[in-house]
Every structure is written in C-alpha cells, then in structure tokens.
Amino acid sequence: MTYSITELAKLAGISTRTLRFYDKKGLLKARRDPKNNYRYYDGAAINQLQKIMFLKLFDLPLNQIKKVLEASEAVQYQALCNQRKKIIAEQSRLSNLLINLNQTLATMKGAPAMNDTEKFAAFKAKRIDDNETQYGQEIRNKYGDKIIDDSNRRLNLLSEIDMMHLKELTNQILTTLKPLVGTHDLKNPAAKHLFDLHKEFLLANWSKEQYSPEAHRSLATMYIADKRFIKYYEEGTGKKGAAKTLKEIIAYYA
Template sequence: MSYSINELAKLAGISTRTLRYYDKQGLLKARRNPENNYRYYEESEVDQLQKILFLKLFDLPLEQIKQVMQTSTETQYQVLRSQRSKVVAQEQYLDDLIRNLDKTLATMKGETQMTDTEKFATLKKEIINKNERQYGAEIREKYGDPQIDLSNQKFSSLSENGLAHFKKLSAEILTELKDFDNTAGVKQAAAKHIFELHKEYLLIIWPKSQYSAEAHKNLAQMYVCDGRFSKYYEEATGNPDAAKILKAIIDYYA
C-alpha cells in the first residue's frame, strides 16, 4: 500500500515536517511521483519509519539511528532486541520498586517488617538500571554479557555498608579530580591516590577475575572516547579535561 506524506504522518502520529526532515537527512528517503514530484511511501518505508520511531523512544540520537538503519536487517534486529531487553529490565525494576515501596509504607504503619537487605535492594537495582540505560550497550560490547552480568550480581549483593562505601568512593574520586593540579603531572602522590581510589571502586563492582591493568586502561579509554562519560566527569568536577586526566593517571599506574 502506498501513502502520501500526509497519510503517513497521520498514520504514524508525527508531522509532515518531521518526515521531510528525515528525508533531507537521508534517514527515511521518500519516493517521488514522476508526474508531480510529490513524496510517497511504500511498505518498506513504513517498516523503516516504525523502526526509526522505536529507536527514538530509546533516546538514540538521529545520527546513530541513521547508522543503524544503514546496517543489515540482522543487525537492526539485534539492536531492537537489545533495546527490548532494556525495557523488560526497566519494567522489572518498576515492579520491584512498587513492591518495595508498598512494603515500606506497610512497615511505617506497623503492619510488617523489612530486613535491612530489603530496604536497599531496590536502590541498588536503580543504580544498575541507570548504568545499563546510559552505558549498557557500550560496556556489554566491550566486556561481554557474562562479565557485565557477574558485575551486576556482585553489586546487587553489596551490604548496606558496602553500598555506602561505594558511594563514598565515587564522590571522593570526583572531589580529588576537581582539586587535582594537572600542571604537576601524574607522578605526584595525589595522582596515585586517585588511581588507588578508582581501582578500589572498580573492585567493588567487578569480579576479581575481570580486573586487569589492560581492562582498567580500556575503561579509561572509554571515558575519553565516549562523550557521555566525558560529560559526566566534566559536569561533576567543573573541569572539561577531567576524563583525560583520569585516563592519564590510570594509564600511568595500572
């Protein structure tokens, strides 16, 4: 079935302006009627648009969506399957959150009791889920699903004190980076201290078998190459070079 630009826009619930923009960007090329040069779309374009709108729901930038749409059908399938896994994980997290919140409310009314483990289980899951949403695809591609699953399991088993120590280390690393005098180089004691903090931080969430100097350096490389990591360190420290500084420190001491 063929659709005019107005018909497809109405069907998909988007504007014709959006379709024209997708066409201009080469994301979804319209066909042209040879008689009047009007845009129209066949079933293949309808299928493409559905995938594009799904990927947009997952907050992927248009340039990345365009790259995905230029790959094979099998690769597109794997990308969407990966996104589905994230949605299912988020659904499970929300279910756990509701149950945990209901039990917290019941405990406050004296109707039941919660163990200390139960009190913090959902909070730890949120940290894991947030990390998966932001960086899951990249770190799973780099380290593999088994390693990341083991890391998530280890983090989930942290005690209340372990979780508090993890958060303390994270904050301390950012504070040390913020105050770091980069003009003095990486041989100073402050740099070694940052490395030791970061290694301790990793060993809380990484299985011991996963840690190596090479893995540590690879992670630091991701901090620099991936704009989201760089932005995180910049915003947390106020230093646009924070990720580069951390990488230099890890490269030297790992």
C-alpha cells in the first residue's frame, strides 16, 4: 500500500513538514509520481519511518540516526535492541513513580505512612536513569559495566540527606557558573570554587575508581559536544556559552 505525504503524516501522527525535512536530510526519501510529481511512500518507507521514530524516542541526533539506517541490518537491529532496553527502563521508572505516588495519596487518606527510604526510592531510580541517558554508552565503553553499575548501586543507597545535598550542589554549580560565563580569567577564585563544586558532585555520583582528572576532563568535553548538556547549562544559567565556560574551567583545574 502507498501513502501520500498527508496520509502518512496522519497515520504516523507527525507533520508533513517533518516528513519533508526527513526527505531533505536523506533520512526518508519519498518516491515521486511521474504524472504530477507528488510525493508518495511505499511499504519500505513505512518501515523506515517506524525505525526513525523508535530511534528518536530518547533524543538520538538525526545525523546518528542516518548513520544507523545506512548501516547493515545487524547494526540497525542492535540499535533498536538498545532502544528496547531504554523503553523497558523507562517503563519500570514510571511504574515505580506511580506506585510511590499511589502510596503517598493513600497515606494522605489515612493509610500507614511509608518509611523514608520508600519515599525517595523512585526518585533515586529516576536519577540513575537520567545519568544513563546523559552519559550514555560512551561512559560504559570507557570504564566498563562493573564500575558504572557499582556507581548506580552507590547512588541507590544514598539517604534523603545525601539526595538533598546533591540537589543543593547542582544549584550551587549553576549559581556559581552564571557570573563566570564568558570569562577568560580562569585563575579567578570563583572559577576554582566552581571546579571544586563540580568535582564534589561527581564524587557523590561516581565510584572512586571511576573518577580521575582525565575522566573529569572527558566528561567536560561531552558538555560542549552534546546538545542536551549545552541546553541544560544554558537554561540553568540563562546564558549562552555556559557549557563552554564550564568545560574550560574543568580543563584548567583537572
């Protein structure tokens, strides 16, 4: 069965503009009707679009998706398997959050109260999932599954006070970074303080075996290579170039 661009957009729940963009980028080439030059999509294109939408679920950049789709079927299969693992992890995280919220609502209606560990278990699980999403396979490839899994277990054992401290460290990092954005004075005491805060944050999340000056600098390099990090630091400080400044400070002191 074939679809016009409007029909496919409606079927997939996306815009015709998105389909035209995919065509322009070479992700999903439409065929052309020789009579009127209108775009149309066949069965192979439908399958390709489904793969694209699965790969986009966790913000995989389009240029990487294109590389996957141009690779062998084995590479595509593995990429989709990786997405399946992420979907299962997200499903588990949301289920735990729902259970936690249901328990909280029940407590408000007179049910026995949760203990402190139960109250924050789902949120720690979310943080672990966020770390996996942000640092991705690069960190596992570099340090191995054992170190990362040990780090995740360590995070899962953090107390409520420890979690509050991590949140406060995050806020302090953004607050200290904001006035430094764009600075070239890396010897500024405030820059050293920012580095110390960031190192403290990493040591609270990573195992001792995982941390090293090289690893710290490597992570900082990711801050300017990954749009998610760039967006996070720019939104957190309200300033363009925040991730770049943080990277330069870490590179100077690590």
